[in-house]
Amino acid sequence: MESSLKPMDAEQLRENAHKMVDFIADYYKSLEEFPVLSQVKPGYLSELLPVSAPMQPESLQDILKDVQQQIIPGVTHWQSPNFFAYYPSNSSIAGFLGEMLSASFNIVGFSWITSPAATELEVVVLDWVAKMLKLPDQFHSSGLGGGVIQGTASEAILVSLLAARDKILRKDGNEYLSKLTVYASDQTHSALKKACQIAGIYPANFRILKAEQNSSYALAPEALAEAISTDLSSGFIPFFLCATVGTTSSAAVDPLSALGKIAKANNLWFHIDAAYAGNACICPEYRYYIDGVEEADSFGMNAHKWLLTNFDCSLLWVKNRSALIQSLSTNPEFLKNKASQENRVIDFKDWQIPLGRRFRSLKLWMVMRMYGQENLQNYIRNHISLAKKFEQHVLSDSRFEVVAPQAFSLVCFRLIPPPNHHENSDTLNYSLMNSTNSSGKIFLSHTVLSGMFVLRLAVGAPLTEERHINEAWKVLQDQATTLLGSF
């Protein structure tokens, strides 16, 4: 019995993929016409779709019609020039082409042998970016460390935490897990809390240190030193510090050098999460933000956020790869092969949570080559300059205030309730955010800083130009006028 289905016929692939290219290019042409934030209601799609998969094939034409009519209304358009929420998730032509190529090889690169090019290109390209960031030599593949592509910063933090945990448990025994303490500021990404949950760190042993407004929401070294000292005298084992360059709420930067020295003096693993703002450090004028990285054991930066490389592409560098490998390796018979057994190669399966992995270095390599370092630097500079323009807008309207120092491409601001306004500041800004996002014209998100509800506008979509910033500001002004007028 031969199947009549030809699921990978080269000429059918060519014909259909050309159609898909045109569909996608047309999507990008009409991108600004869609509401940025999807306006559908929960459950909208199950009402539109059949309850079972079809028994017989359907045409690509019918499927693309459904993408247009059923899927796209439910998409929140992260690539829209009017997307200002969270932090950006960059696509680009080069990144997209890299995804295409990777999907066509469709390899599962757990070990070197399963596609040597996947492992080796990753090593080379991570060295390239390490150079662009001027990371210390120990993070390069030539020494004891090296870089690896993780899916997300969550995984980068988790594998670093596990490497640190297991260094101690291997030495002291598993029962010391209850003594291990972790340190970070209250501005640290929730990924650290989740990593602690996964790794079995006792919830009570996660020391969340308050980052004060007067230090611009950066972690104070004194607070860290004191917490460690208290824990040591109570018999705990301080083992992990996570500092952030560009926090999620306000893009605050922790003082790496001072924190790192305390970590080192106390034998803590020092991880730096620079998921968003690390990207800016490829520009010489912003490189000082990661001064102190030489104290770190691991450093993470998401090229998928702000370096034109499609999601997912989270870069992690470690100084000592054997710590990762000792924590995460398994070596079952069915994966054994000569190159691995002779220790002549890297098997990235031992640097990450999953076994399988996609050929993600292709897209990063294509981004580096199709754009070049100078363009990438200018790309970042342009967004930071646009954020400064937006901050100027906010400062020019006395109804608003800038809440935290403008940093990188993020502006944190709020509408100030007029005297005798019936709503407090939080409710007012919540309303402003909702009415703005419901307009579909722009999408921005919020945070809470010092107990205050604050709007965040993060510039970073590849298509965003000055006109979009000006228009976004006008939308916010108009919404504010309506809101305050209704008072």
Place this chain on the structure above:
Amino acid sequence: MESSLKPMDAEQLRENAHKMVDFIADYYKSLEEFPVLSQVKPGYLSELLPVSAPMQPESLQDILKDVQQQIIPGVTHWQSPNFFAYYPSNSSIAGFLGEMLSASFNIVGFSWITSPAATELEVVVLDWVAKMLKLPDQFHSSGLGGGVIQGTASEAILVSLLAARDKILRKDGNEYLSKLTVYASDQTHSALKKACQIAGIYPANFRILKAEQNSSYALAPEALAEAISTDLSSGFIPFFLCATVGTTSSAAVDPLSALGKIAKANNLWFHIDAAYAGNACICPEYRYYIDGVEEADSFGMNAHKWLLTNFDCSLLWVKNRSALIQSLSTNPEFLKNKASQENRVIDFKDWQIPLGRRFRSLKLWMVMRMYGQENLQNYIRNHISLAKKFEQHVLSDSRFEVVAPQAFSLVCFRLIPPPNHHENSDTLNYSLMNSTNSSGKIFLSHTVLSGMFVLRLAVGAPLTEERHINEAWKVLQDQATTLLGSF
């Protein structure tokens, strides 16, 4: 300062992506000309590439030339019709088009609001596949359970283990971690061991039960019952059982019903790893292999292995989604939104390790629609029939033997050393594998069963036809003749 770079211009995207389509279609046309297993030496690529990223842009043409000359020689061609190693990793036109579409939206779907279509399509399509597999109603989204796309089976196992672990630790306290015991056969995928390492399960508490040759390498229920009973009487807390449908070595199937009843009677979480063979269970005639799934708490099947959906697309269904969510949720301020706060939607970030996630349901949806259930069933049937043909070849040549019962699309076999041959069976078959793989004509891998080095031939690449099976057998026969002749 406006950047001159246009990283996402729709017309440049169109032009370049069309070129990439032709490059990829041409790759598939010439796929059989390349050695299946890459023949490069460790370090080959770093010698070819520059040590730094270019400062200035390079052309797509130059990059594609380098893909051809530098990258492709280092690719092991998983999509080649002559790829028979490990288990397959399926690409298809529909899966590829789905990846293109997903990469073009490039959303980060952690919460419903970040693209409702991504979450809702995933719910619908996982229900579709649940129906195709005739999974009990509790695994459907209409009840307390539901399905989710993980990256890999490793992650599916890990999140199930964490949900099970935390159900107990929440109740009893973290200090009971030391008492938790896990059960699986020695044929279970190494992903379980790794999941235990990550979750902090004490290494000594991982009970690896021997699956005997006389039970075709399936886990004996008696062995499980005895191990649990011994642990209970020693004060341990048995909490997790992983059974396998289609083990990595020999595609053995554990007796789910009997094991599940023991698990249930002892309050263990029962996970079924059907990563590869679960795909076959969409055919009514193979569905009995997962009889007993009604006893399970979680069930995993990798559509990226054998259901024409590009990697990664690992499907996990759970009966009780709240166990997952309680273990894996975090709810930071910056992600709060109305739909989530009102519990009207699913936020898949709380069902997985990472925060961010790609729009992976698109490719699975496109596969279901472009092929339809009947074609998918026939696709599986064809591979199983090809594997049977290969087994017939092996049985027809008295120099060889079939080592384990042919199951699904896998054949385990070996060359028998002739009397007085100077090499033992393991060395001989190791040589046969290496010489065969070095020929570049086919790629197959090995395992060890009952201490014996065994060759595995797994049919499952989308382009594999009967002629490839016949040719593969001829290659093996010729290599064997050469090897035995040199004796």
